[in-house]
Amino acid sequence: MIHEKGRIVAIEPEGIWVETIQRSTCDSCSAEKGCGQSLMAKLSGHTSYLWVLLQGRDAAQYQLGDEVEIGVPESVVVNGSLFAYLVPLLAMMFAAGMAHQQFAQEGITIFSAFIGLVVGALVVRWRSHHIRFDSRLQPVLIDDHKPLRIQP
Incomplete structure:
Protein backbone atom coordinates (compact mmCIF):
# COMPACT_ATOMS: atom_id res chain seq x y z
CA MET A 1 0.00 0.00 0.00
CA ILE A 2 1.34 3.42 -0.95
CA HIS A 3 0.74 5.97 1.84
CA GLU A 4 0.30 9.72 1.51
CA LYS A 5 -0.72 12.44 3.92
CA GLY A 6 -3.21 15.07 2.88
CA ARG A 7 -5.54 17.79 4.07
CA ILE A 8 -9.35 17.66 3.79
CA VAL A 9 -10.62 20.38 1.46
CA ALA A 10 -14.26 19.26 1.03
CA ILE A 11 -16.64 16.93 2.84
CA GLU A 12 -19.54 15.07 1.24
CA PRO A 13 -21.82 12.38 2.71
CA GLU A 14 -20.11 9.50 0.84
CA GLY A 15 -16.53 10.72 0.94
CA ILE A 16 -14.02 13.48 1.36
CA TRP A 17 -11.80 15.43 -1.02
CA VAL A 18 -8.17 15.37 0.10
CA GLU A 19 -5.45 17.71 -1.15
CA THR A 20 -2.02 16.15 -1.41
CA ILE A 21 1.24 17.81 -2.37
CA GLN A 22 3.16 15.70 -4.85
CA ARG A 23 6.59 14.79 -3.65
CA SER A 24 9.20 13.56 -6.03
CA THR A 25 11.57 10.71 -5.29
CA CYS A 26 14.34 13.27 -4.89
CA ASP A 27 14.52 12.72 -1.14
CA SER A 28 16.07 9.29 -1.66
CA CYS A 29 18.19 10.16 -4.72
CA SER A 30 21.93 10.71 -4.32
CA ALA A 31 21.96 13.35 -7.09
CA GLU A 32 19.37 15.55 -5.38
CA LYS A 33 21.61 18.64 -5.23
CA GLY A 34 22.81 18.39 -8.82
CA CYS A 35 19.45 17.79 -10.47
CA GLY A 36 16.89 20.38 -11.53
CA GLN A 37 13.93 18.06 -10.95
CA SER A 38 13.97 18.64 -7.19
CA LEU A 39 14.00 22.41 -7.64
CA MET A 40 11.12 22.31 -10.12
CA ALA A 41 9.05 20.12 -7.78
CA LYS A 42 9.61 22.54 -4.91
CA LEU A 43 8.83 25.62 -7.00
CA SER A 44 5.67 24.29 -8.61
CA GLY A 45 4.18 22.95 -5.36
CA HIS A 46 1.85 20.88 -7.53
CA THR A 47 -1.14 19.64 -5.59
CA SER A 48 -3.59 16.86 -6.35
CA TYR A 49 -7.16 16.46 -5.19
CA LEU A 50 -8.27 12.90 -4.46
CA TRP A 51 -11.73 11.54 -3.72
CA VAL A 52 -11.56 9.19 -0.70
CA LEU A 53 -14.50 7.01 0.28
CA LEU A 54 -15.49 7.11 3.95
CA GLN A 55 -16.28 3.36 4.05
CA GLY A 56 -18.84 3.50 6.84
CA ARG A 57 -17.38 6.46 8.71
CA ASP A 58 -19.60 9.42 9.56
CA ALA A 59 -18.81 12.53 7.50
CA ALA A 60 -19.74 14.74 10.48
CA GLN A 61 -16.61 13.53 12.31
CA TYR A 62 -14.35 15.32 9.83
CA GLN A 63 -13.58 19.03 9.61
CA LEU A 64 -12.11 21.04 6.76
CA GLY A 65 -8.36 21.25 7.21
CA ASP A 66 -8.05 17.94 9.11
CA GLU A 67 -4.95 16.00 8.17
CA VAL A 68 -5.55 12.39 7.15
CA GLU A 69 -3.42 9.57 5.82
CA VAL A 78 1.16 -0.66 -11.30
CA ASN A 79 -1.77 -1.94 -13.36
CA GLY A 80 -3.01 1.56 -14.09
CA GLN A 101 2.24 -4.19 -44.65
CA GLN A 102 -0.61 -2.72 -46.70
CA PHE A 103 0.97 0.34 -48.30
CA ALA A 104 4.77 0.20 -47.72
CA GLN A 105 4.95 4.00 -47.87
CA GLU A 106 6.71 5.89 -45.12
CA GLY A 107 4.27 8.81 -44.97
CA ILE A 108 1.23 6.57 -44.62
CA THR A 109 3.01 4.46 -42.00
CA ILE A 110 3.89 7.54 -39.92
CA PHE A 111 0.35 8.91 -40.19
CA SER A 112 -1.11 5.52 -39.23
CA ALA A 113 1.23 5.32 -36.23
CA PHE A 114 -0.03 8.72 -35.07
CA ILE A 115 -3.67 7.64 -35.54
CA GLY A 116 -2.95 4.43 -33.60
CA LEU A 117 -1.43 6.46 -30.76
CA VAL A 118 -4.49 8.73 -30.62
CA VAL A 119 -6.88 5.76 -30.69
CA GLY A 120 -4.91 4.07 -27.91
CA ALA A 121 -5.05 7.25 -25.81
CA LEU A 122 -8.81 7.46 -26.37
CA VAL A 123 -9.19 3.84 -25.23
CA VAL A 124 -7.29 4.67 -22.03
CA ARG A 125 -9.47 7.74 -21.46
CA TRP A 126 -12.68 5.77 -22.08
CA ARG A 127 -11.62 3.00 -19.70
CA SER A 128 -10.56 5.40 -16.96
CA HIS A 129 -13.87 7.23 -17.30
CA HIS A 130 -15.80 3.97 -16.86
CA ILE A 131 -13.88 2.69 -13.83
CA ARG A 132 -13.49 5.99 -11.95
CA PHE A 133 -16.09 5.05 -9.32
CA ASP A 134 -14.89 1.47 -8.77
CA SER A 135 -14.39 1.24 -5.00
CA ARG A 136 -11.53 -1.28 -5.41
CA LEU A 137 -9.50 1.39 -7.20
CA GLN A 138 -10.16 4.30 -4.83
CA PRO A 139 -7.79 5.62 -2.18
CA VAL A 140 -8.72 4.54 1.35
CA LEU A 141 -8.32 6.17 4.76
CA ILE A 142 -5.45 4.69 6.77
CA ASP A 143 -4.61 4.96 10.44
CA ASP A 144 -7.78 6.87 11.13
CA HIS A 145 -9.01 6.79 14.71
CA LYS A 146 -12.53 7.94 13.94
CA PRO A 147 -15.06 5.20 14.79
CA LEU A 148 -16.88 3.27 12.11
CA ARG A 149 -20.62 3.76 11.88
CA ILE A 150 -22.48 0.44 12.00
CA GLN A 151 -25.45 0.44 9.66
CA PRO A 152 -28.38 -1.88 10.43
Whole structure:
Protein backbone atom coordinates (compact mmCIF):
# COMPACT_ATOMS: atom_id res chain seq x y z
CA MET A 1 0.00 0.00 0.00
CA ILE A 2 1.34 3.42 -0.95
CA HIS A 3 0.74 5.97 1.84
CA GLU A 4 0.30 9.72 1.51
CA LYS A 5 -0.72 12.44 3.92
CA GLY A 6 -3.21 15.07 2.88
CA ARG A 7 -5.54 17.79 4.07
CA ILE A 8 -9.35 17.66 3.79
CA VAL A 9 -10.62 20.38 1.46
CA ALA A 10 -14.26 19.26 1.03
CA ILE A 11 -16.64 16.93 2.84
CA GLU A 12 -19.54 15.07 1.24
CA PRO A 13 -21.82 12.38 2.71
CA GLU A 14 -20.11 9.50 0.84
CA GLY A 15 -16.53 10.72 0.94
CA ILE A 16 -14.02 13.48 1.36
CA TRP A 17 -11.80 15.43 -1.02
CA VAL A 18 -8.17 15.37 0.10
CA GLU A 19 -5.45 17.71 -1.15
CA THR A 20 -2.02 16.15 -1.41
CA ILE A 21 1.24 17.81 -2.37
CA GLN A 22 3.16 15.70 -4.85
CA ARG A 23 6.59 14.79 -3.65
CA SER A 24 9.20 13.56 -6.03
CA THR A 25 11.57 10.71 -5.29
CA CYS A 26 14.34 13.27 -4.89
CA ASP A 27 14.52 12.72 -1.14
CA SER A 28 16.07 9.29 -1.66
CA CYS A 29 18.19 10.16 -4.72
CA SER A 30 21.93 10.71 -4.32
CA ALA A 31 21.96 13.35 -7.09
CA GLU A 32 19.37 15.55 -5.38
CA LYS A 33 21.61 18.64 -5.23
CA GLY A 34 22.81 18.39 -8.82
CA CYS A 35 19.45 17.79 -10.47
CA GLY A 36 16.89 20.38 -11.53
CA GLN A 37 13.93 18.06 -10.95
CA SER A 38 13.97 18.64 -7.19
CA LEU A 39 14.00 22.41 -7.64
CA MET A 40 11.12 22.31 -10.12
CA ALA A 41 9.05 20.12 -7.78
CA LYS A 42 9.61 22.54 -4.91
CA LEU A 43 8.83 25.62 -7.00
CA SER A 44 5.67 24.29 -8.61
CA GLY A 45 4.18 22.95 -5.36
CA HIS A 46 1.85 20.88 -7.53
CA THR A 47 -1.14 19.64 -5.59
CA SER A 48 -3.59 16.86 -6.35
CA TYR A 49 -7.16 16.46 -5.19
CA LEU A 50 -8.27 12.90 -4.46
CA TRP A 51 -11.73 11.54 -3.72
CA VAL A 52 -11.56 9.19 -0.70
CA LEU A 53 -14.50 7.01 0.28
CA LEU A 54 -15.49 7.11 3.95
CA GLN A 55 -16.28 3.36 4.05
CA GLY A 56 -18.84 3.50 6.84
CA ARG A 57 -17.38 6.46 8.71
CA ASP A 58 -19.60 9.42 9.56
CA ALA A 59 -18.81 12.53 7.50
CA ALA A 60 -19.74 14.74 10.48
CA GLN A 61 -16.61 13.53 12.31
CA TYR A 62 -14.35 15.32 9.83
CA GLN A 63 -13.58 19.03 9.61
CA LEU A 64 -12.11 21.04 6.76
CA GLY A 65 -8.36 21.25 7.21
CA ASP A 66 -8.05 17.94 9.11
CA GLU A 67 -4.95 16.00 8.17
CA VAL A 68 -5.55 12.39 7.15
CA GLU A 69 -3.42 9.57 5.82
CA ILE A 70 -4.64 7.84 2.69
CA GLY A 71 -3.42 4.76 0.89
CA VAL A 72 -3.61 3.33 -2.61
CA PRO A 73 -2.93 -0.36 -3.27
CA GLU A 74 0.32 -0.83 -5.18
CA SER A 75 -1.37 -3.15 -7.66
CA VAL A 76 -3.74 -0.34 -8.66
CA VAL A 77 -0.82 1.98 -9.39
CA VAL A 78 1.16 -0.66 -11.30
CA ASN A 79 -1.77 -1.94 -13.36
CA GLY A 80 -3.01 1.56 -14.09
CA SER A 81 0.44 2.69 -15.21
CA LEU A 82 0.92 -0.33 -17.44
CA PHE A 83 -2.48 0.20 -19.04
CA ALA A 84 -1.98 3.95 -19.51
CA TYR A 85 1.43 3.57 -21.15
CA LEU A 86 1.23 0.26 -22.99
CA VAL A 87 -2.17 0.55 -24.69
CA PRO A 88 -1.30 3.68 -26.73
CA LEU A 89 2.16 2.33 -27.51
CA LEU A 90 0.86 -1.05 -28.67
CA ALA A 91 -1.94 0.59 -30.68
CA MET A 92 0.62 2.84 -32.38
CA MET A 93 2.90 -0.08 -33.24
CA PHE A 94 -0.01 -2.20 -34.49
CA ALA A 95 -1.32 0.61 -36.72
CA ALA A 96 2.16 1.33 -38.08
CA GLY A 97 2.77 -2.36 -38.78
CA MET A 98 -0.55 -2.79 -40.55
CA ALA A 99 0.00 0.35 -42.65
CA HIS A 100 3.52 -0.77 -43.56
CA GLN A 101 2.24 -4.19 -44.65
CA GLN A 102 -0.61 -2.72 -46.70
CA PHE A 103 0.97 0.34 -48.30
CA ALA A 104 4.77 0.20 -47.72
CA GLN A 105 4.95 4.00 -47.87
CA GLU A 106 6.71 5.89 -45.12
CA GLY A 107 4.27 8.81 -44.97
CA ILE A 108 1.23 6.57 -44.62
CA THR A 109 3.01 4.46 -42.00
CA ILE A 110 3.89 7.54 -39.92
CA PHE A 111 0.35 8.91 -40.19
CA SER A 112 -1.11 5.52 -39.23
CA ALA A 113 1.23 5.32 -36.23
CA PHE A 114 -0.03 8.72 -35.07
CA ILE A 115 -3.67 7.64 -35.54
CA GLY A 116 -2.95 4.43 -33.60
CA LEU A 117 -1.43 6.46 -30.76
CA VAL A 118 -4.49 8.73 -30.62
CA VAL A 119 -6.88 5.76 -30.69
CA GLY A 120 -4.91 4.07 -27.91
CA ALA A 121 -5.05 7.25 -25.81
CA LEU A 122 -8.81 7.46 -26.37
CA VAL A 123 -9.19 3.84 -25.23
CA VAL A 124 -7.29 4.67 -22.03
CA ARG A 125 -9.47 7.74 -21.46
CA TRP A 126 -12.68 5.77 -22.08
CA ARG A 127 -11.62 3.00 -19.70
CA SER A 128 -10.56 5.40 -16.96
CA HIS A 129 -13.87 7.23 -17.30
CA HIS A 130 -15.80 3.97 -16.86
CA ILE A 131 -13.88 2.69 -13.83
CA ARG A 132 -13.49 5.99 -11.95
CA PHE A 133 -16.09 5.05 -9.32
CA ASP A 134 -14.89 1.47 -8.77
CA SER A 135 -14.39 1.24 -5.00
CA ARG A 136 -11.53 -1.28 -5.41
CA LEU A 137 -9.50 1.39 -7.20
CA GLN A 138 -10.16 4.30 -4.83
CA PRO A 139 -7.79 5.62 -2.18
CA VAL A 140 -8.72 4.54 1.35
CA LEU A 141 -8.32 6.17 4.76
CA ILE A 142 -5.45 4.69 6.77
CA ASP A 143 -4.61 4.96 10.44
CA ASP A 144 -7.78 6.87 11.13
CA HIS A 145 -9.01 6.79 14.71
CA LYS A 146 -12.53 7.94 13.94
CA PRO A 147 -15.06 5.20 14.79
CA LEU A 148 -16.88 3.27 12.11
CA ARG A 149 -20.62 3.76 11.88
CA ILE A 150 -22.48 0.44 12.00
CA GLN A 151 -25.45 0.44 9.66
CA PRO A 152 -28.38 -1.88 10.43
